[in-house]
Amino acid sequence: MMRQDPAKHYFIWPALLVVLVVTIFPLVYSLTTSFMSLRLVPPLPSRFIGFDNYTSLLANPRFWHVAGTTSLIAFTAVALQYVIGFAVALALNSRVPGEGVFRVGFLIPMLVAPVAVALIARQVLNPTMGPLNEFMTLLGFPNLPFLTQTAWALGAIIAVEVWQWTPFVILMLLAGLQTLPNDVYEAAELENATPWQQFWGITFPMLLPISVAVVFIRLIESYKIIDTVFVMTGGGPGISTETLTLFAYQEGFKKFNLGYTSALSFLLLIFITIIGLVYLAILRPYLEKHK
Amino acid sequence: MSVRDLKGRRRWLALAGCLVWLAFTLFPLYWVGITSFKSPVGVVGGPTYIPFVDFEPSLTAWRELLSGARGQFYSTFMASTIIGLSASVAATLIGAMAAYSLVRFQFQVRLLSGLIFVFVAVGGFLLLRDILGMGQALALIYSFIAALGLSVISAWAPLPGPILKNKDIVFWFVSQRMFPPIVAAFALFLMYSEMGKLGFKLVDTYIGLTLAYIAFSLPIVIWLMRDFFEALPVEVEEAAMVDNVPTWRIFFGIVLPMSKPGLIATFMITLAFIWNEFLFALFLTNSRWQTLPILVAGQNSQRGDEWWAISAAALVAIIPMVIMAGLLSRLMRSGLLLGAIK
Numbered sequence: 113m114m115r116q117d118p119a120k121h122y123f124i125w126p127a128l129l130v131v132l133v134v135t136i137f138p139l140v141y142s143l144t145t146s147f148m149s150l151r152l153v154p155p156l157p158s159r160f161i162g163f164d165n166y167t168s169l170l171a172n173p174r175f176w177h178v179a180g181t182t183s184l185i186a187f188t189a190v191a192l193q194y195v196i197g198f199a200v201a202l203a204l205n206s207r208v209p210g211e212g213v214f215r216v217g218f219l220i221p222m223l224v225a226p227v228a229v230a231l232i233a234r235q236v237l238n239p240t241m242g243p244l245n246e247f248m249t250l251l252g253f254p255n256l257p258f259l260t261q262t263a264w265a266l267g268a269i270i271a272v273e274v275w276q277w278t279p280f281v282i283l284m285l286l287a288g289l290q291t292l293p294n295d296v297y298e299a300a301e302l303e304n305a306t307p308w309q310q311f312w313g314i315t316f317p318m319l320l321p322i323s324v325a326v327v328f329i330r331l332i333e334s335y336k337i338i339d340t341v342f343v344m345t346g347g348g349p350g351i352s353t354e355t356l357t358l359f360a361y362q363e364g365f366k367k368f369n370l371g372y373t374s375a376l377s378f379l380l381l382i383f384i385t386i387i388g389l390v391y392l393a394i395l396r397p398y399l400e401k402h403k
Numbered sequence: 404m405s406v407r408d409l410k411g412r413r414r415w416l417a418l419a420g421c422l423v424w425l426a427f428t429l430f431p432l433y434w435v436g437i438t439s440f441k442s443p444v445g446v447v448g449g450p451t452y453i454p455f456v457d458f459e460p461s462l463t464a465w466r467e468l469l470s471g472a473r474g475q476f477y478s479t480f481m482a483s484t485i486i487g488l489s490a491s492v493a494a495t496l497i498g499a500m501a502a503y504s505l506v507r508f509q510f511q512v513r514l515l516s517g518l519i520f521v522f523v524a525v526g527g528f529l530l531l532r533d534i535l536g537m538g539q540a541l542a543l544i545y546s547f548i549a550a551l552g553l554s555v556i557s558a559w560a561p562l563p564g565p566i567l568k569n570k571d572i573v574f575w576f577v578s579q580r581m582f583p584p585i586v587a588a589f590a591l592f593l594m595y596s597e598m599g600k601l602g603f604k605l606v607d608t609y610i611g612l613t614l615a616y617i618a619f620s621l622p623i624v625i626w627l628m629r630d631f632f633e634a635l636p637v638e639v640e641e642a643a644m645v646d647n648v649p650t651w652r653i654f655f656g657i658v659l660p661m662s663k664p665g666l667i668a669t670f671m672i673t674l675a676f677i678w679n680e681f682l683f684a685l686f687l688t689n690s691r692w693q694t695l696p697i698l699v700a701g702q703n704s705q706r707g708d709e710w711w712a713i714s715a716a717a718l719v720a721i722i723p724m725v726i727m728a729g730l731l732s733r734l735m736r737s738g739l740l741l742g743a744i745k
Contacts, residue, residue, distance in 0.1 A: 131618050142589065339681040
């Protein structure tokens with residue numbers, strides 16, 4: 113039911129105003145700043161330089177390196193989250209023994225502050241005082257440099273992301289699984305379809321819309337990663353684990369290069385938008401096929 | 404027992420898998436829990452696992468933390484609590500109002516009015532600042548007011564072009580969530596600093612951070628609440644309308660009480676998001692209104708390997724949210740969040 117009433121304006125304007133003031137306002141400011149040469153330290157008079165900030169960023173190998181690192185972390189972490197999350201959701205939905213305990217336990221990581229998670233990870237991964245290295249030594253491995261060697265550090269960050277955000281995938285897919293009708297499965301059972309066939313023939317296609325949404329949200333969120341990396345490695349060793357947001361923070365807050373940072377954050381926005389659009393464009397045919 | 408339940412060997416395999424994942428999930432939390440009860444000697448000597456068996460628990464870390472010997476924990480905790488609670492209450496209320504109006508009323512906005520807003524805001528800002536030589540903040544405020552005024556007036560004029568409906572407005576709100584927060588956080592910091600020069604101190608104030616959090620929680624609140632309101636039966640509202648009950652009383656007296664579970668879930672999700680938020684707090688606060696994540700992150704560089712103290716600090720940030728996870732999962736079991744994902 114839709115109705116007309118002038119009171120509707122009083123309902124929507126508070127939200128509209130807050131969003132306009134706090135998000136659009138700064139956006140206008142940083143969009144105009146991204147076309148200027150503006151530094152606070154040393155203070156130089158600002159001047160209009162057109163697309164120079166953008167071109168110098170695009171020519172900066174560090175930018176591409178950082179973009180590559182962020183993509184690697186985001187795609188690997190989200191892929192793992194999705195596969196593990198789907199498996200766990202399936203198990204919970206088919207009532208493994210102790211399902212109630214699992215549900216509460218599995219939800220927790222999502223609500224823990226990422227900085228706290230990163231600090232715990234640093235303890236667990238500590239070369240001399242952490243339990244993981246002791247465990248690895250027990251298995252016969254040498255003492256592994258989890259946070260100080262590029263490959264291991266990237267792996268550690270991905271593991272932390274998986275630990276923290278798989279619960280989100282579980283939560284959403286579980287809710288989706290519960291809405292699936294039973295009679296389809298009963299029919300499949302009569303036809304003697306194997307569980308494997310039932311999964312690919314019924315469960316997966318029917319959950320495709322939710323899956324697409326979940327992966328989309330996770331992917332976009334993963335591209336914004338900063339707190340975990342900030343605490344775990346600080347972007348190191350060198351800049352090998354630096355992410356886009358961390359790079360922007362370094363440029364803006366350490367070097368006070370305002371025009372450059374604004375341009376960088378807009379490139380990140382464009383980057384995320386392109387990835388989102390490509391992702392949806394690739395998946396649209398499949399979504400429509402299953403409708 | 405439904406046909407979808409696992410049988411026989413598969414069931415036990417699934418259980419084994421779940422147990423492995425549970426161990427992976429809970430071990431870090433267990434670890435931080437026991438580490439906070441370790442004495443300095445117990446930490447440096449290498450990993451130990453079970454209290455009373457291979458290390459003697461001590462309350463050193465907690466005593467130091469609670470006595471305030473380790474920085475201003477109490478005031479940071481209070482700042483986090485005050486900002487978290489008030490921002491999530493405000494966001495839930497404002498967002499619920501907007502979501503309700505988007506579900507029950509027809510909105511029509513011309514695309515052109517939106518474009519007018521953007522052009523007047525950007526153009527006016529550049530004009531006032533660079534050509535008329537006005538200060539940054541003043542130029543922003545004037546151009547913003549002009550843009551808002553012109554676009555509202557233009558909404559009445561019979562302009563050509565496509566018309567945006569409720570669906571598009573919801574999409575616009577939700578798409579705000581896609582913005583990388585660094586875009587806004589950094590610009591917001593600069594804007595707040597400019598406002599400070601005009602005499603309105605916003606950096607490191609209650610208002611400044613709370614306002615930012617409200618704005619950034621609104622997309623998710625509107626998204627969630629819209630689904631809850633859509634699921635409500637309209638008959639009750641229609642009956643009230645026949646009796647000429649004004650809209651605001653229908654909303655506060657009938658609709659809000661009916662959607663209490665949805666409001667509570669949305670409030671909790673918003674609170675968790677604000678409680679754990681790092682980037683805005685990093686940019687917009689520096690001492691008085693610093694929140695827990697910043698303090699916890701700072702432990703790392705200040706304390707080095709004092710893991711017992713760091714663990715206790717991290718737990719202060721974790722425990723309130725873990726309690727909430729328990730409450731939330733109870734709500735979840737009643738099928739409450741089902742609607743939220745469609």
